[in-house]
Amino acid sequence: MNGNNRPLSPHLQIYRLPLAALLSILHRATGVFLSLGTLLLVWWLVSVAQGESGFNNANAIIGSWFGQLILFGWSFALFFHLSNGIRHLFWDAGYGFEINTVARSSVAVLAVSVTLTVSVWLIVYL
Amino acid sequence: MSLQTPLARARGLGSAKEGLHHWWMQRVTAVALIPLTLWLVYAIACIADADYKTVIDELSSPLNSSLLISLIIAAFYHAALGMQVVFEDYISTKSTRIVCIVVTNLLLFFLAITAVLSVVRIALGGH
Numbered sequence: 001m002n003g004n005n006r007p008l009s010p011h012l013q014i015y016r017l018p019l020a021a022l023l024s025i026l027h028r029a030t031g032v033f034l035s036l037g038t039l040l041l042v043w044w045l046v047s048v049a050q051g052e053s054g055f056n057n058a059n060a061i062i063g064s065w066f067g068q069l070i071l072f073g074w075s076f077a078l079f080f081h082l083s084n085g086i087r088h089l090f091w092d093a094g095y096g097f098e099i100n101t102v103a104r105s106s107v108a109v110l111a112v113s114v115t116l117t118v119s120v121w122l123i124v125y126l
Numbered sequence: 127m128s129l130q131t132p133l134a135r136a137r138g139l140g141s142a143k144e145g146l147h148h149w150w151m152q153r154v155t156a157v158a159l160i161p162l163t164l165w166l167v168y169a170i171a172c173i174a175d176a177d178y179k180t181v182i183d184e185l186s187s188p189l190n191s192s193l194l195i196s197l198i199i200a201a202f203y204h205a206a207l208g209m210q211v212v213f214e215d216y217i218s219t220k221s222t223r224i225v226c227i228v229v230t231n232l233l234l235f236f237l238a239i240t241a242v243l244s245v246v247r248i249a250l251g252g253h
């Protein structure tokens with residue numbers, strides 16, 4: 001958003017996106033998504049605090065295919081932001097900046113977040 | 127006039143000693159959220175198919191309600207700090223940027239209070 005006619009630097013749609021860059025913007029995107037997702041947690045807690053009927057209503061909505069889809073997306077966003085966030089903490093401490101290391105940790109972050117997401121849903125459904 | 131060199135001044139503690147605060151609190155809440163998030167997912171998976179009574183019992187245990195309130199505070203603080211950076215990066219008009227940041231902070235603050243109060247109500251059985 002640019003309201004004062006000053007030049008803007010090139011944006012996401014200009015640059016090519018190697019994996020590291022894709023994960024970088026995905027970290028931010030999942031962060032914004034999870035901030036919105038806090039609404040889900042607050043709504044559920046308020047429903048439960050209302051008593052048994054509120055609890056049943058909330059569970060009916062969460063149990064629908066749409067609710068499960070939102071919850072699935074939320075769980076992946078959570079696991080991705082968590083794993084990539086741990087990688088960011090290592091960077092903050094000064095470790096893992098070599099290009100080879102970044103390439104490997106990118107793949108590791110994706111693998112861990114997909115594995116955790118799938119495992120949790122398998123455990124819940126099986 | 128200061129007799130210090132510019133470098134010596136720059137080596138101080140930053141602007142009013144608070145330049146690092148936003149960055150640091152983002153990391154502190156991030157570290158706190160690592161175990162809290164794993165616990166939350168575990169707790170949700172445990173009560174996924176549970177009935178009302180079981181869920182209330184689980185949420186009412188002192189350990190679980192304390193962990194949940196800690197998670198709520200850390201997560202909303204973390205979200206407010208993160209959303210602020212997103213607005214600062216993408217909104218170049220100063221007035222719009224400030225309005226977005228303040229409105230988001232107030233909304234997240236309100237949501238956090240609502241969530242904490244719900245947990246307290248559930249824990250104390252006041253429903």
